[in-house]
Amino acid sequence: MTILVTGATGFVGQHVVEHLLATDSIRVIATARTEPSAGKTAGLSKVEFVPFDISTDWGDTDLFTYFGKPDAVIHLAWPGLPDYKSLAHIDTYWLQHYRFLTNLITNGLTNLTVTGTCLEYGLQSGCLSEDAPTQPTTAYGLAKDSLRKALELFIKNRTVSFKWVRLFYMFGKGQNPKSLLAQVEAAALRNEPVFNMSKGEQLRDYLPVTDVAKILIQTSLQQRITGIVNCCSGQPISVRALVERFMRENRYTMTLNLGYYPYPDYEPLAFWGDHRKLLNLLSNHD
Template identity: 45%
Template sequence: MHVLVTGATGFVGRHLVSALLARGCRVRAVARNLEVAQSMPWFGAVEFIVADIHAAELEVAALTEGVDALAHLAWPGLPNYQGLFHFEHNLMADYAFIKRAVEAGVPQVLVTGTCFEYGLQSGPLDEQTAPQPGNPYGLAKNTLRLFLESLQRELPFTLQWARLFYLHGAGQNRNSLLASLDRAIEAGDASFNMSAGDQLRDYLAIEVAADYLAQILQHRGFSGVINCASGQPISVRALVEQRLRERGASITLNLGHYGYSPHEPMAFWGVADRLKQLLNVEPGEVTEHGA
């Protein structure tokens, strides 16, 4: 299988490229920065193209020639979820790029969505839960999905919409929870400032999530929305304490230093039944690599 990956040097993209190669796929990787790409362990194993996929002069037909699927991960501006640029720029630029790719003959498109499409709804969230996005990022992503579903009625193609929940691992934003904790441990800090930690979230290791995305791409008959989640809620405090045990670290947690985010519900997680049935895995499990 020949896959074009946009945003290939981003947090998810760099791991998806590795997962696809491990599963025997050919990869054409696209990103804007050659120097960053050259630092990737997979650089010599892919066809790498420096390009801005939002550029009007981009020759999309040439970029997509010969590929079986597009894995579209590029989305500038994260982790600023509140910026209006998500729908003022990214939304229409992404739609235009994907439409041009489909018009050029790409038969299958996987797009990474977000759990923020569900908005402030609490509890277990499955794919039948009606989206109620509460921030510009979630609104733009959900609207892009609606646009692409309308496009399918004019230009039939397979659309795989993978809603990502909370991911952690190598390459994550340096200000994210676990990255900040790791930095505090390595600096020998005596304490770590955090919220009370009662929030329930759905966390998934990036290597596991990337393997799931690679498998979804190889299920070429699947079209629709799918939660890319562990399916298991865990409190933020328990997650932090788990990392401390893994690191063999002793650090005082300054609980309640930060308040709760008004942009997220106290407890929500993804229902991973569809993922489990499609891939024949237990949520959180990496399967053996196939051809």
């Protein structure tokens, strides 16, 4: 079978491509705005790469045929991150992605996996399950939430296996240099004695990006799976404990300057994903 991966040069995309290459009998087509740079993971050089910019006017092009009629699509592409508050998510990106995905479906795609975000839940605290009403408070969260709801209406009366994989927090190779653990690593490599961070008491739900990649692939491969799936550990961890664990594993010895930064205003202090649906999914195979 053939799987198209969009956003293939991104943090998650590179790992998805890498893991797809390790499976037998799957042909991978990767796409992103521009050809992968030399610094990206080796996986991308081994697959067919079809550059495509979703923000261009593709007119009446049948994108499903353009991408070689893939059996499934894992749609990771989304621009403008990590600026979650930019209104461009709402007034520009979401419609481009809605049109891109509905073009694929209209022209024959029957298996679509799209990544959502825990920011769809907004400021709700505690253990969040997929059936909780979404209440996004960021432009990015609202754009993703609207995209999902619009696609759900679009696929009514169509035979499409549509999965919405709601990402929580991730870490791993290729992560944004501005993300927390990347900054810890960079500071340690610069031999800085102190690392400035928030109080670190906020509880979050983290997965290694390699696990996220495997979950996305397994979700995509199961035609029977539909609807929202939290992509999460189900285990809240304080950000301080996460950093301390990472430092122990890497034998970094900096002092944490806790409380240097305030908490972000768009996240509750404690939330994590209900992972029961995910566990059920992972224990089933087509």
